[in-house]
Amino acid sequence: QVQLQESGPGLVKPSGTLSLTCAVSGGSISSSNWWSWVRQPPGKGLEWIGEIYHSGSTNYNPSLKSRVTISVDKSKNQFSLKLSSVTAADTAVYYCARDREDYDGYYYYYYMDVWGKGTTVTVSS
Amino acid sequence: EIVLTQSPGTLSLSPGERATLSCRASQSVSSSYLAWYQQKPGQAPRLLIYGASSRATGIPDRFSGSGSGTDFTLTISRLEPEDFAVYYCQQYGSSTGWTFGQGTKVEIK
Numbered sequence: 001q002v003q004l005q006e007s008g009p010g011l012v013k014p015s016g017t018l019s020l021t022c023a024v025s026g027g028s029i030s031s032s033n034w035w036s037w038v039r040q041p042p043g044k045g046l047e048w049i050g051e052i053y054h055s056g057s058t059n060y061n062p063s064l065k066s067r068v069t070i071s072v073d074k075s076k077n078q079f080s081l082k083l084s085s086v087t088a089a090d091t092a093v094y095y096c097a098r099d100r101e102d103y104d105g106y107y108y109y110y111y112m113d114v115w116g117k118g119t120t121v122t123v124s125s
Numbered sequence: 126e127i128v129l130t131q132s133p134g135t136l137s138l139s140p141g142e143r144a145t146l147s148c149r150a151s152q153s154v155s156s157s158y159l160a161w162y163q164q165k166p167g168q169a170p171r172l173l174i175y176g177a178s179s180r181a182t183g184i185p186d187r188f189s190g191s192g193s194g195t196d197f198t199l200t201i202s203r204l205e206p207e208d209f210a211v212y213y214c215q216q217y218g219s220s221t222g223w224t225f226g227q228g229t230k231v232e233i234k
């Protein structure tokens with residue numbers, strides 16, 4: 001059973017860089033899955049940040065692309081998020097998730113089936 | 126960019142009642158790319174439905190999904206106390222990534 005666990009500083013100063021790591025257990029990050037970061041500001045909805053494949057290929061939300069870097073460390077079975085030039089608007093619960101692509105012979109299906117519990121990051125001086 | 130609009134924002138119902146949640150896309154979405162999630166306070170989202178109508182592993186059959194094109198529906202046939210939560214629809218776009226609706230809160234009336 002794959003499990004994901006986010007970790008990182010809970011407080012980041014404005015204009016600084018937010019750095020989080022998602023540890024994958026119970027499975028390999030080199031499996032045929034992409035791995036995503038999703039965030040949720042207090043009292044608001046879910047926002048996809050970006051995703052990475054074990055090869056290092058990435059896709060980012062266009063609205064955040066200029067500030068986001070997602071990387072993978074296969075030796076540690078984990079992937080990481082860096083968000084630069086943060087402001088109070090980046091205060092949120094940050095989740096990592098596994099993207100699934102399934103094929104039943106007719107259609108491809110895409111969904112996020114495993115999520116970490118989330119970690120709260122506050123941007124404040 | 127495809128925008129997903131969920132309605133209503135809040136649904137006030139009693140246990141045992143039927144809940145019907147709507148997710149409307151700004152342009153046609155492949156049904157196989159449409160999923161629904163449940164989120165309870167302080168918890169991560171949980172996958173309920175993928176491919177617009179396929180229940181995820183362990184999801185009770187009172188949850189069902191339907192729809193195609195731009196209109197999708199999540200139905201909870203008889204609300205149980207543990208079903209009161211926020212529900213999100215999500216779609217995957219090969220060129221735009223993942224998009225979520227803004228959520229529908231199902232609250233106890």
